[in-house]
Amino acid sequence: MPFSEIYDVVVAGGGNAALCAAITAARAGRSVIVLEGAPAFYRGGNTRHTRNLRCAHDGTAPTMTGPYDGGEFLDDLCRVTGGETDKALAQLTIERSRELIPWMNKAGVKFQPPLGGTLSLGKTNAFFLGGGRGMLNALYRQAEALGVVCLSDAPVTALAIEDGFFTAATIQYQGAAQQVRGRTFVAAAGGFEANIEWLKQHWGEAADNFLIRGTPYNRGDVLKMLLAHGVKPVGDPTQMHCVGIDARAPRFDGGIATRLDSVVFGIMVNRAAQRFYDEGEETWPKRYAIWGRLIAQQPEQIGYSIVDSKSIHMFMPSIFPAVQASTIGELAGKLKLDTAALEKTVADFNAAVRPGTFDHTVLDDCRTEGLAIPKSHWARRIDAPPYYAYPLRPGITFTYLGVRVNEESRMVLNNGKTSGNMFAAGEIMAGNVLGKGYLAGIGMTIGAVFGRIAGEGAAKNARN
Amino acid sequence: MPATDLPRSAALVEADRLMTICNACRYCEGLCAVFPAMEMRRTFANSDLNYLANLCHQCGACYSDCQYSPPHEFNVNVPAALATLRNDSYAQYAWPRAFAPAFARNGLFIALAAAACVAAFIVGFVAWRDPAVLFARHAGDFYKMMPHNAMVALFGAVFLYAIAAMALSLRAYWRDINGESDLRAVGEATGNAAHLTYLGGGGGGCTSENEKPSAQRRVFHHFTFYGFLLCFASTSVATIYHYAFGWHAPYALTSLPVLLGIAGGLGLLVGPAGLFMLARKRDAVLTDVPRRGMDTAFLAMLFLTSLTGFALMAFRDSGAMGILLAVHLGVVLALFLSLPYGKFVHGLYRYLALVKYAREKRTAAFVE
Numbered sequence A: 001m002p003f004s005e006i007y008d009v010v011v012a013g014g015g016n017a018a019l020c021a022a023i024t025a026a027r028a029g030r031s032v033i034v035l036e037g038a039p040a041f042y043r044g045g046n047t048r049h050t051r052n053l054r055c056a057h058d059g060t061a062p063t064m065t066g067p068y069d070g071g072e073f074l075d076d077l078c079r080v081t082g083g084e085t086d087k088a089l090a091q092l093t094i095e096r097s098r099e100l101i102p103w104m105n106k107a108g109v110k111f112q113p114p115l116g117g118t119l120s121l122g123k124t125n126a127f128f129l130g131g132g133r134g135m136l137n138a139l140y141r142q143a144e145a146l147g148v149v150c151l152s153d154a155p156v157t158a159l160a161i162e163d164g165f166f167t168a169a170t171i172q173y174q175g176a177a178q179q180v181r182g183r184t185f186v187a188a189a190g191g192f193e194a195n196i197e198w199l200k201q202h203w204g205e206a207a208d209n210f211l212i213r214g215t216p217y218n219r220g221d222v223l224k225m226l227l228a229h230g231v232k233p234v235g236d237p238t239q240m241h242c243v244g245i246d247a248r249a250p251r252f253d254g255g256i257a258t259r260l261d262s263v264v265f266g267i268m269v270n271r272a273a274q275r276f277y278d279e280g281e282e283t284w285p286k287r288y289a290i291w292g293r294l295i296a297q298q299p300e301q302i303g304y305s306i307v308d309s310k311s312i313h314m315f316m317p318s319i320f321p322a323v324q325a326s327t328i329g330e331l332a333g334k335l336k337l338d339t340a341a342l343e344k345t346v347a348d349f350n351a352a353v354r355p356g357t358f359d360h361t362v363l364d365d366c367r368t369e370g371l372a373i374p375k376s377h378w379a380r381r382i383d384a385p386p387y388y389a390y391p392l393r394p395g396i397t398f399t400y401l402g403v404r405v406n407e408e409s410r411m412v413l414n415n416g417k418t419s420g421n422m423f424a425a426g427e428i429m430a431g432n433v434l435g436k437g438y439l440a441g442i443g444m445t446i447g448a449v450f451g452r453i454a455g456e457g458a459a460k461n462a463r464n
Numbered sequence B: 001m002p003a004t005d006l007p008r009s010a011a012l013v014e015a016d017r018l019m020t021i022c023n024a025c026r027y028c029e030g031l032c033a034v035f036p037a038m039e040m041r042r043t044f045a046n047s048d049l050n051y052l053a054n055l056c057h058q059c060g061a062c063y064s065d066c067q068y069s070p071p072h073e074f075n076v077n078v079p080a081a082l083a084t085l086r087n088d089s090y091a092q093y094a095w096p097r098a099f100a101p102a103f104a105r106n107g108l109f110i111a112l113a114a115a116a117c118v119a120a121f122i123v124g125f126v127a128w129r130d131p132a133v134l135f136a137r138h139a140g141d142f143y144k145m146m147p148h149n150a151m152v153a154l155f156g157a158v159f160l161y162a163i164a165a166m167a168l169s170l171r172a173y174w175r176d177i178n179g180e181s182d183l184r185a186v187g188e189a190t191g192n193a194a195h196l197t198y199l200g201g202g203g204g205g206c207t208s209e210n211e212k213p214s215a216q217r218r219v220f221h222h223f224t225f226y227g228f229l230l231c232f233a234s235t236s237v238a239t240i241y242h243y244a245f246g247w248h249a250p251y252a253l254t255s256l257p258v259l260l261g262i263a264g265g266l267g268l269l270v271g272p273a274g275l276f277m278l279a280r281k282r283d284a285v286l287t288d289v290p291r292r293g294m295d296t297a298f299l300a301m302l303f304l305t306s307l308t309g310f311a312l313m314a315f316r317d318s319g320a321m322g323i324l325l326a327v328h329l330g331v332v333l334a335l336f337l338s339l340p341y342g343k344f345v346h347g348l349y350r351y352l353a354l355v356k357y358a359r360e361k362r363t364a365a366f367v368e
């Protein structure tokens, strides 16, 4: 049994951050065990659902259009977080993001240029060949080749921590509780987005209508244990990244395919068939990211994106077919909305649309006039049947609450000291860098950069 | 819009379901030609799906890389779904339609064909001459058993039939998928077929035993494919020798036809044996399990063609020549007869799909 040994490095979690830490420590000659809570197929949490990471580079990366310099990266990060970022850690993230492509290549991860639909990210983001699961498979092969013990179906249920010093983790493994002892600890077990009870503390019963885009196994147990042991929190505990996704998606793990891009092409109404926000406010990707929260604030946490036949082919194809009808009244019937109310909302909207030149790739001059809630761009009449609708619900990507770390990725305690042997990487500490907002690809960047830093730190620490 | 009014087979329904999910996901777009071709469409008519199914090389990469593969509730298994549809499509386009059922129980069909052909030769030799001829020594002169012209007439006729049947099947396919081509597309597709570009999982290689990609399948396929071509070249050269120069078999060991035949024959031993081994180790979840006999039968026929050819060469001066010749000719005849109704056609359909893809990727646009 693998439980008699005292490991140099015990890693909790089995995603990008965990494996980057494990591989780094193993390359430094340390004995490493990875404790993944999910069953083998679901190993790697939300990393399974990713497709790219963001990195600064000089333009010579073969699969990227470039260059993307550090200053521009930092500007982007400051813009989306509204300054809610630890400047030193942000700079560290960006500096070390430069090393990621060669490091990943060495670990067997392959990249590809972006093709359809994501060309706009070709400069800033490196795309994994085969997506996140392809990338994870490569990292697991590398870790195992280096002798890392990788257990799946082995959730950490308790941590033995004394004055910020880790000695052992308890796991539930093959029907029994087991002690895994270690000289250092790396927490890389993600956020708590799949823990509906926890979400309810801040969102009340509405959380029952949230869909979780990623793994059901990111329940925040390790995060909770660390906070209970006096590790300092970071990030707003009430906040989460939340987008509008197809309401017909499964409760958990629907991933990227349930994304909907239709909103800006028509109108969005709530259960009362009323519009509730300017659908033409912003360009992608921001427009994509605001709708989750907006829908979460509507009755029953549901919204309906309505477009007509002019637009139905203008956005990425959807996983579930649109609800289709030849009149607005019929559409209302199919959606179980009040017919008269929806007809009036569409008629009012149509009457308010001003003439303009439609171009969905820029902030065009198609807008409404005289509505309490305007549509400031891309406003075209909804008058060409058949009409189409997609139901949307809030889809939770990740939560912001995490543990405070320093530039060694070492946990900071409530008493201001740093932990003697505990490190954190990935979503569980992403709030240090990303206090708010989102930048495509930054989750994997933070996981890989701090995973490697944590692996280096733990490897050094384990020797002392 | 898809021809949803037509009744669809289960394989078409499943392929449509998966392509719709993949088109919303697109994470595999760098792996092979199937996904970029899919991205040029929003909906999938039967003919689109038959095109995509034949574009797939079944490397398996998109299964091990898929976050929605089973046990996920989306149950996405593109390699198996496309393999099933691809095997259906061979039957759908088969000429004449009456022979389509040969694809359903292909292993049995080919085994029976081989046995019947071997038996026919044995009976034929005996009836033609007398039983003693079969076991007599003929110093390697095959034409003692069967006159050269008779051999050419029989094999020529069967070969021409096979070519015609395959051409008519391919024509039906090409028309159905709205195939368009030009010289550049043909060149590109030929290059892709010769390299087996898309058997590479986008650079990672093929997933055989487990999710670890490797180049083994591609290597053994190359042995098989180029072995086949060399054998074909050997026969062609021999035919030219015979008719153009009046040089008649048996040829010396160092002659061009024999050297080509030996090289090709070795390819047809190593390649099919390797592919068979890999297929046995391969995760069955990636394949069209009920029709795996089709692959095995074709590999067995290629392997036996070569093996019986070598045996004949080795023992052509002995009394076993008569039987060995009957077996070899029987196997070759069965191989020819079954060309249009077995795994051989996979290369032809796939080649046409590659031509269409090479052209449409220059002329069509991604759907966003």
Ligand SMILES: Cc1cc2nc3c(=O)[nH]c(=O)nc-3n(C[C@H](O)[C@H](O)[C@H](O)COP(=O)(O)OP(=O)(O)OC[C@H]3O[C@@H](n4cnc5c(N)ncnc54)[C@H](O)[C@@H]3O)c2cc1C
Pocket (backbone or CB within 6 Å): A012, A013, A014, A015, A016, A017, A018, A035, A036, A037, A038, A043, A044, A045, A046, A047, A048, A049, A050, A051, A052, A053, A054, A154, A155, A156, A157, A188, A189, A190, A191, A213, A214, A215, A217, A218, A219, A220, A221, A222, A255, A256, A396, A397, A398, A425, A426, A427, A428, A440, A441, A442, A443, A444, A445, A447
């Ligand atoms: C649909 C979707 C698409 C995304 N796309 C991108 C993208 O393209 N680029 C990008 O940068 N980011 C993307 N993200 C965000 C990204 O997934 C995360 O930032 C990233 O996965 C975090 O990595 P991690 O290793 O910290 O956590 P995870 O990959 O989520 O791994 C956490 C691990 O901890 C395990 N775990 C949880 N609790 C326990 C326990 N008690 N004991 C043991 N193990 C436990 C989980 O099973 C899991 O394996 C996406 C997210 C989603 C949901």
Ligand code: SF4
Pocket (backbone or CB within 6 Å): A131, B021, B022, B023, B025, B026, B027, B028, B029, B062, B063, B065, B066, B067, B068, B069, B076, B078
């Ligand atoms: S096979 Fe899976 S990961 Fe690949 S495109 Fe399809 S749904 Fe996406």
Ligand code: SF4
Pocket (backbone or CB within 6 Å): B031, B032, B033, B034, B035, B055, B056, B057, B058, B059, B060, B061, B062, B063, B078, B079, B082, B198, B201
């Ligand atoms: S060729 Fe490989 S990656 Fe492409 S569809 Fe077929 S199995 Fe999937």
